[in-house]
Amino acid sequence: AQKITQTQPGMFVQEKEAVTLDCTYDTSDPSYGLFWYKQPSSGEMIFLIYQGSYDQQNATEGRYSLNFQKARKSANLVISASQLGDSAMYFCAMREGSGYNKLIFGAGTRLAVHP
Amino acid sequence: GAGVSQSPSNKVTEKGKDVELRCDPISGHTALYWYRQSLGQGLEFLIYFQGNSAPDKSGLPSDRFSAERTGGSVSTLTIQRTQQEDSAVYLCASSLEGAKYEQYFGPGTRLTVT
Numbered sequence: 001a002q003k004i005t006q007t008q009p010g011m012f013v014q015e016k017e018a019v020t021l022d023c024t025y026d027t028s029d030p031s032y033g034l035f036w037y038k039q040p041s042s043g044e045m046i047f048l049i050y051q052g053s054y055d056q057q058n059a060t061e062g063r064y065s066l067n068f069q070k071a072r073k074s075a076n077l078v079i080s081a082s083q084l085g086d087s088a089m090y091f092c093a094m095r096e097g098s099g100y101n102k103l104i105f106g107a108g109t110r111l112a113v114h115p
Numbered sequence: 116g117a118g119v120s121q122s123p124s125n126k127v128t129e130k131g132k133d134v135e136l137r138c139d140p141i142s143g144h145t146a147l148y149w150y151r152q153s154l155g156q157g158l159e160f161l162i163y164f165q166g167n168s169a170p171d172k173s174g175l176p177s178d179r180f181s182a183e184r185t186g187g188s189v190s191t192l193t194i195q196r197t198q199q200e201d202s203a204v205y206l207c208a209s210s211l212e213g214a215k216y217e218q219y220f221g222p223g224t225r226l227t228v229t
Contacts, residue, residue: 035217045158045206045220091157102148102171103218105157 003027004094004106012112013082020067021077021109023092032096034075035103036066039089048090051075079111087113117141119221121207127227128197136192136224140209147190148208148218149182158206164190197228
């Protein structure tokens, strides 16, 4: 079974609008972390936001927020006030366990921001 | 400060040749990870090193792949007898100790096997 599922291969949004990118995950480990990365066409992986499984509040970082619904095992990324520079691939990833561990990535969602 | 660096940025090799890819992590980062990304795909875990512990090699796709980390810093990923399916971008990442810390990625090495 897929550990990380991103069901939207492509999304588009109008500039200045908000957009939600979906991510669901599957783990039996009570301790885990969820990450979102942005990959522009240049190829670098840019960390956006982190949510720990025991965090009580949804994570926020500037225009990025994570809609964490633990019971549903979803960790959707919300980008507010989209900008043209937000056009990129977005990857959801999970780290299982409480220490060092590899990231398991979803297949990604390509976001296009239209003027 | 300096980020994660990788070399070479691009490598073209003939099928059957061996290649070495290098990663310099961020100074002070004790964990180092290798991933690969095939065209249009997500990242696939290969191997990670944490401090002086034995590396987690569970993601290496075959025994043609190996990696080492010398002195707790620089790492080299070696692919022996390269195959065309090895063509991908190989990404290295490093992180601080602690579960909440993100992994910082290097720019990657684009490997093309002809």
